[in-house]
Amino acid sequence: MRVPVSWxxxxxxxGWDSHRLATELAMTGTEVERVAAAGAPSPDGFVVGLVxxxxxxxxxxxxxxxxxxxxDGERTIVCGAPNVAAGQLVPVALPGAVLPGGVxxxxxxxxxxxxxxxxxxxxxxxxxDDAGGIAVLAEDGAAxxxxxxxxxxxxxxVLELEVTSNRSDCLAVYGVAREVHxxxxxxxxxxxxxxxxEATGEGSAGELASVRIETASELCPRFTARVFTxxxxxxxxxxxxxxxxxxxxxPINNVVDITNYVMLLTGxxxxxxxxxxxxGGELIVRNAGEGERMTTLDGVERSFDSDAVLVxxxxxxxxxxxxxxxxxxxxxxKTTRVLLEVATWNGVNILRTSRKLALRSEASARFEKxxxxxxxxxxxxxxxxxLVELCGARLVPGTIDxxxxxxxxxxxxxxxxxxxxxxxxxxxxETCRSxxxxxxxxxxx
Numbered sequence: 288m289r290v291p292v293s294w295x296x297x298x299x300x301x302g303w304d305s306h307r308l309a310t311e312l313a314m315t316g317t318e319v320e321r322v323a324a325a326g327a328p329s330p331d332g333f334v335v336g337l338v339x340x341x342x343x344x345x346x347x348x349x350x351x352x353x354x355x356x357x358x359d360g361e362r363t364i365v366c367g368a369p370n371v372a373a374g375q376l377v378p379v380a381l382p383g384a385v386l387p388g389g390v391x392x393x394x395x396x397x398x399x400x401x402x403x404x405x406x407x408x409x410x411x412x413x414x415x416d417d418a419g420g421i422a423v424l425a426e427d428g429a430a431x432x433x434x435x436x437x438x439x440x441x442x443x444x445v446l447e448l449e450v451t452s453n454r455s456d457c458l459a460v461y462g463v464a465r466e467v468h469x470x471x472x473x474x475x476x477x478x479x480x481x482x483x484x485e486a487t488g489e490g491s492a493g494e495l496a497s498v499r500i501e502t503a504s505e506l507c508p509r510f511t512a513r514v515f516t517x518x519x520x521x522x523x524x525x526x527x528x529x530x531x532x533x534x535x536x537x538p539i540n541n542v543v544d545i546t547n548y549v550m551l552l553t554g555x556x557x558x559x560x561x562x563x564x565x566x567g568g569e570l571i572v573r574n575a576g577e578g579e580r581m582t583t584l585d586g587v588e589r590s591f592d593s594d595a596v597l598v599x600x601x602x603x604x605x606x607x608x609x610x611x612x613x614x615x616x617x618x619x620x621k622t623t624r625v626l627l628e629v630a631t632w633n634g635v636n637i638l639r640t641s642r643k644l645a646l647r648s649e650a651s652a653r654f655e656k657x658x659x660x661x662x663x664x665x666x667x668x669x670x671x672x673x674l675v676e677l678c679g680a681r682l683v684p685g686t687i688d689x690x691x692x693x694x695x696x697x698x699x700x701x702x703x704x705x706x707x708x709x710x711x712x713x714x715x716x717e718t719c720r721s722x723x724x725x726x727x728x729x730x731x732x
C-alpha cells in the first residue's frame with residue numbers, strides 16, 4: 288500500500304516529518320517498508336505561472352515564445368506545446384529546479400531566443416502520460432509565483448506499507464490517517480462519506496437497472512448499484528492525477544480514476560459499467576460454468592471453473608467478481624450513462640480464484656481480506672459526489688441494494704487486567720478507552 292504523505296496530512300497532520308510518521312506507525316503495528324519518493328526530488332523552483340502573451344518563434348515554426356508572470360516579474364519561456372495560450376495558469380520550473388529524473392534545469396537559448404524556465408507537461412511532472420501539451424492548472428485563484436507544491440504535489444514522499452491480513456482498514460488512506468490520529472491525538476478530518484450527492488437525475492435507479500444474485504449468499508453478502516446520467520468522459524483534474532500517480536495508479540479517465548481514488552481512500556473497490564452496454568440494465572451474479580471463458584480488462588481471455596463468481600449481463604460474463612472487470616461493458620469516451628457497482632465478496636473465494644487465474648489486482652488484494660458490507664454505501668457516497676463534481680453527472684434517485692445488508696455490530700469484552708497480563712505493561716482503563724475511541728470504536732464501561 289502506497290500512501291502519499293501530503294494526502295495523509297490532508298486528513299490528519301500531527302506535524303511530524305515523514306520518517307517520524309513511519310517510525311510511529313511501525314511501533315504501533317503498521318509496518319512501513321520504506322519512505323519512497325515520487326515526482327521531483329524537491330519542490331524548490333516550481334511555481335504557478337500565468338501566460339500573459341504567446342507569439343510565434345521568429346526562427347522555428349513549431350516553437351512559441353511566451354511571456355509568463357511568475358510572481359517576481361515576467362519571464363520569457365520558449366515552449367513547443369501546441370496548446371499553450373494566453374490566460375492559462377501553468378506549472379513552471381525555473382532555472383535551478385531539479386526535474387523528476389534528476390536533471391537540473393538551466394537557462395537555455397533555443398534557436399536564438401533565451402528561455403528562462405520551462406512550462407511543464409503532465410509527463411514531465413510524472414502525473415500522467417500526456418507529453419504532447421502543457422499541463423493547465425484549474426482556475427482556483429492561485430496567484431502567479433505561488434509555490435506549485437501549494438496546489439499540486441510536485442514532489443511527494445510516499446509511505447510504503449506492508450499491511451497484515453487482519454488490518455484491511457489500513458489498505459485505505461483514511462484508515463491510515465485514523466491510525467495516525469489514534470497515535471498522535473492530532474485532529475482527524477470528518478469521514479469522507481459523511482455527505483452524499485444530491486440526486487437530480489430523472490426516474491429511479493430501479494427503473495434503469497436491476498441486480499439478480501443467483502450465487503450462494505455467503506459468496507456475495509451485499510451488492511449495491513447506482514445509476515448516473517449525463518456523464519462527460521474526459522481527463523481528471525491534475526490534483527487527482529497527482530495523487531493516483533504517487534499511490535502507484537495510472538490515470539485513465541475521470542470515471543475510472545474516481546473509482547480508483549475512492550478505493551484508495553476508503554479501502555472499498557468499485558467498478559463502473561457503461562450502462563448502455565449492459566442489455567436491459569440487468570446485472571446477474573452467478574457461479575461460472577465449468578470452462579466458461581471471458582476477456583478481462585487486461586486483454587487476456589480467461590477460463591473459469593465453477594468456484595469462480597462472475598458478474599454477468601444477459602449476454603454473458605462482464606467481470607470476474609472482486610478481481611477484474613471485462614472489456615465488453617467498460618467505460619469509454621462514448622459513455623454517457625454509468626452503472627456503479629460496489630459490492631462485498633467472500634474473501635476466501637476471491638483469494639482462491641485469484642490464485643487459480645494467476646491474476647491479482649488492487650481490488651482482490653482488499654477483498655481477500657474480507658471487507659465489511661458497510662463499506663459499500665460509504666464508497667457509493669464518496670464516488671457519487673466526485674462523479675457529480677468532476678464529470679458533470681446527474682445521480683438518479685435510489686440505490687439498488689441486494690443481499691443480506693449490514694450485520695449487527697459485534698460487541699467485544701475487554702478486561703483491563705487481561706491487557707496488562709498479555710502485553711507485560713500496565714495500561715489503565717481510561718487509556719484503553721481513549722485509544723479505542725480514537726480508532727473509531729464505541730466504548731461502554
